[in-house]
Amino acid sequence: MNPISKLIDKISNENLWDKEIRLERNDYLKVKGSIDTNIYLVKSGSLRIFVVDEYEEHTIRFGYKNNLIASLDSFLSEEPSELHIQALKKTTLKVINKKSYTSFMDSSLENKKLWLDILEAFVLQQMEREIDILTSSPVERYNRVLKRSPQLFQEIPSKYIASYLRMTPETLSRIKKY
């Protein structure tokens, strides 16, 4: 079992979720400049994390069923973060606040180890992502992401995948046909 599913099971078994949140399509969970130190579990639906630069939006990450999502920068620093988080369809989330999460982590060595495993996996993903962004060929970028996360292409509308891949929706559809 992967560390994230293990973590989700443990939090559920100990009843640590604060509440459930329902979002309609296009609803914002977080906007630029706000502080959000919660961690969310996606029960159903999907979301995107993005930043706005001048007039353009750049998609950073997606979350769908059974993923954990957070504004990790804000979670760690407790400071405002640039990130927007928006629901792409009707979405249900469970929430755990930082305080309960931290005391859960501190309650056993096993939990601490689990959190470390998750952070390590996250660092590896971020490094893959860094290479994605630096890859100059759009086809190559597409292939890397397709190989890594095939599920993404089933869950998320292509205009957001195109933004994640740093290409226009037209280029993405041409690459897909090819």
Place this chain on the structure above:
Amino acid sequence: MALSSKQLLQNLLEVTRENLNLAENLKKQPIDFLNWKQSKESWSVLECIEHLNRYGDFYIPEITKRINTSKHKHSEVFKSNWLGTYFSKSVSYNENLNKMKTFKSMNPLNSSLNSQTLEKFISQQHQIIELLDKSKDVSLDKTKTAISISKFIKLRLGDTLRVLIYHNERHIMQAEKTLRKAIS
């Protein structure tokens, strides 16, 4: 009243986020519901929104200008004065909506409105989010802005932001109530 600037901006961002979400959901409603009104003098959903757009048209450029030209650096604490507190309280939402007189230029009654009205409001909310972000760099009490209703009064930036955003909340809630009546 004194509170940390960080806390005030966080609170205003959260209210704006709610306002934005409610507006996104209004956009999914049929246009007949959005134009429905209980009586000749009461406002439809779109008239509530148009009223807010008119205030936005005054306050957003005014606040942008004052932030861009402010010489007063960020301060940790924001102190409202009695005037700012009075104004922001009087325009805020409360359960038994206190009736207020609307200035003629801000009265949207019977103007012609469509889905563009909501698009404009949504775009204004994004601009307000940007302004709240920029406000972090300047002093919320030493930076002053003009207000729409009097040439002789200036408000502290923190108070102007409260007035603008709580006023948005007030009429978005009114729009929600109107929509529920339109549906039933």
